[in-house]
Amino acid sequence: MTTGMDRFAALLTGKRPDRVPIVCNLLDQGAKEMGVSLKEYYSRGDLVAEGQLRMREKYGYDTLLGMFYSALEAEALGCRNIIYADDGPPNIGHLVIGSTGDITKLRLPEDLDDNPRFREMTACIGHLKRESAGRWPVLGVVTASFSLPAMLMGIGPYIDLFLNGDTKLLDHLLTLCSQFCSRQIIALREAGADLIVYANPVASATFITTSKFRELALPWVIRDLEQPGPAGVIFFNGGGRINPILADLKRHTGLGAFYLNPFDDIAEARSTLGPNALIVGAINDIRLIDWSPLEIDREVERLMLTGKQAGGFIFGTLLMPFSIPEPNIRAMMSAAVSYGNYGSEDACANQN
Amino acid sequence: MTEALVQHTLGAYLKALFDTDKATALRIVQEALDNHMTPESVIFDVVVPGMEQMIGGMISDNQITLSQHFLASQIAEEVTDRLLPLFSSAPAIQGTVVIGTSFGDFHGLGKKIVTGCLRARMFQIIDLGINVAPERFIEAALETGAEVIGISSMMVHTATGDRGPKKVRQLLREQGLEQKIRLIVGGAPYRFHENLYREVGANAWADTAASAPAVVAALVKEVRQ
Incomplete structure (x- = not known):
């Protein structure tokens, strides 16, 4: 069986x-x-791991996701209130940085495992790694240093800070966030993550111009990856368009895999990146909530045709909303398996 | 004051917005006032067109970014607040809008951008903040006589959940308020799904913050007819 x-x-x-x-x-x-x-x-890594294993088995996709929720990183840095919902991801209910004066008080934990939730997450990754037995890559997820402050102080005050605020304070904050990001990548790898999804929504072209990206965000991407190295790291759009920043990422970071936004053009990305980089093309998964099976089939077919033509292609979703009906997930998977098939004769042939 | 001065000021102001350079944008506003441009002209000939051209994506082939949206709206709101008391006569209020993020949603960026756009267009805004209970929207609209309730959601479950816009629509219906108060929504999920606003019971949604004043004005007109 191919895994x-x-x-x-x-x-x-x-x-x-x-x-x-x-x-x-x-x-x-x-x-x-x-x-x-x-x-x-x-609250328990074993539950999350078991949930992930059951869902992979049920739908038949190719990876295992060793992630809890984005707000966990804010928790590890001092967020005292996480708001749970019945039908969506937990939300941040307390900002660690209430005013810019709090930036100098921010401290990194001595040991990431001091946070019980982080400990559960790395236990979850270890569990997935063992159960996978080398069959399914385990994904770990980290937030890039340039995006992390949005969770610590709110996006409005953070935009104020990085556009027009005190540059020394910004540098201090991002230095700490970068250290935190690098340490997390290393910790998730040690726990068993095969690939690291590096989420950087605030650096995307949806948030800032390409010139601001070069000036403000790119140096921090380079710094985040300096110690852990870029091997096996996938740059994830986090909900923003990234085609306009791909050329700079390719040139300066050593990253070899890029997870596009549904509004990014796959062929354009391939043209920018050249033949070797891997591209993950994402379906608009909010539409999966109410698209008909036929509409899902057509959209997956479109993405697969473009992606296969581009080469080095992986089919993906963003973070799938809770309210997507199971039959629609099955319809997406069925279409993805069918249209993603290269045919046995071509399997494992050189493609570039 | 000449048309040339207005055009020069607007051009310089737009460039500062595009560069997300707040200090320069505020300096240009001050220079215009120093050159005897009236507060009314600064708002309606520079700040509002600047914000709308910026946010409407009319000054660049590239799509305008959220940080540019945010800054243009923030400056517009700050300058409007500062200059309104200096107007020769009180401006006509275009309508009253109660605004907030849906219950369980702690993301205030979109709401902040829209608020700036509406205030510069002379709407009175009652900002209820983030994580607002549906009952509170109704209560505030009744207290202030608002014609429109605006609900911003960043996440799918807060846009479509039982305590979000759907519940506000239900309360409007139950209390016989649907002809008196209109409901508008906005936020990321609606950008990924153009018909979602109908499914959550809203009368309208605005694709961009710059288009929000026109959409809200139309809703106010419906209510006042």
Whole structure:
């Protein structure tokens, strides 16, 4: 049986797998799978791991997601109130940096494992790694230093700071966030993550211009990856368009995989990146809530045709909303397996 | 004051907005006042067109970014607040809008951008902040006589959940307020799904913050007819 790891390994060595690998980012849905509330689900790494394993088995995609929720990083840095919902990801209810004066008080934890939730998450990754037994790549997720402050102080005050605020304070804040990001990447790898999804929404072209990206964000991407190295790190759009910044990322960071936004053009990305980089093309998963199976089929077909033509292609989702009906997830998976098939004759042929 | 001065000021102001350079934008406003441009002209000939051209994406082939949206709206709001008391006569209020993020949603950026646009267009804004209970929207609209309730949501579950806009629509219906108060929504999920606003029970949504004043004005007109 060809596994997700085989498919990724083929792509990483410039070969063509049997079909396009599929990344399906189901997260909160695992609580439903396990029959528990989201709050209980995220209190235990073994529950999250079991939820992830069951969902992968149920739908047949190619990766295992070793993530809890984005706000966990704010928790590890001192956020005291996480708001749970019944039908969506936990939210930040307390800003660690209430005013710019708090920036100098921000401290990194001595040991990331001091935070019980972080400990549960790394335990979850370890559990997934063991159960996977080399068959399905385990994804760890970190927030880039340039985007992390949005969770610590709110996006409005953060935009104020990086556009027109005190540059020394900004540098101090981002230095700490970068150290935190690098340490997390290393910790997640040690826990068993095969690939690291590096989420940087505030650096995307949806948030800042390309000139601001070069001036303000790019140096921090380079710094985040300096110590852990860029191997196996996927630059994730986080909900913003990234095509306009791909050329700079390729030139300066050593990154080899890029997770596009549904509004990014796949062919344009390939043209910018050249033949070797891996591209993850994402479906607009908010539309999966109410698209008909036929509409889902057509959209997956469109993405797969473009992606296969581009080469080095992985099919993906963003973080799938809780309210997507199961039949629609199945319809997406069925279409992705069908249209992503390269045919046995071509399997493992050189593609670049 | 000449048309040339207005055009020169607007051009310089737009460039500062595009460069997200707040200090320069505020300096240009001050220079215009120093050159005897009236507060009314600064607002309606420079700040509002600047904000609308910026946010409407009319000054660049590239799409305008959220940080540019944010800054243009923030400066517009600050300058409007500062100059309104200096107007020769009180401006006509275009309508009253109660605004906030949906219950369970702690993301205030979109709301802040829209608020700046509406205030510069002389709407009275009652900002309820973030994580607002549906009952509170109704209560505030009744207290202030608002014609429009605006609800911003960043996440799918807060846009579509039972305590979000759907509940506000239900309360409007139950209390017989649907002809007196209109409901507008905005935020990321609506940009990924153009018909979502109907599904959550809103009368309208605005694609960009710059288009919000026109959409809200139309809703106010419906209510006042």
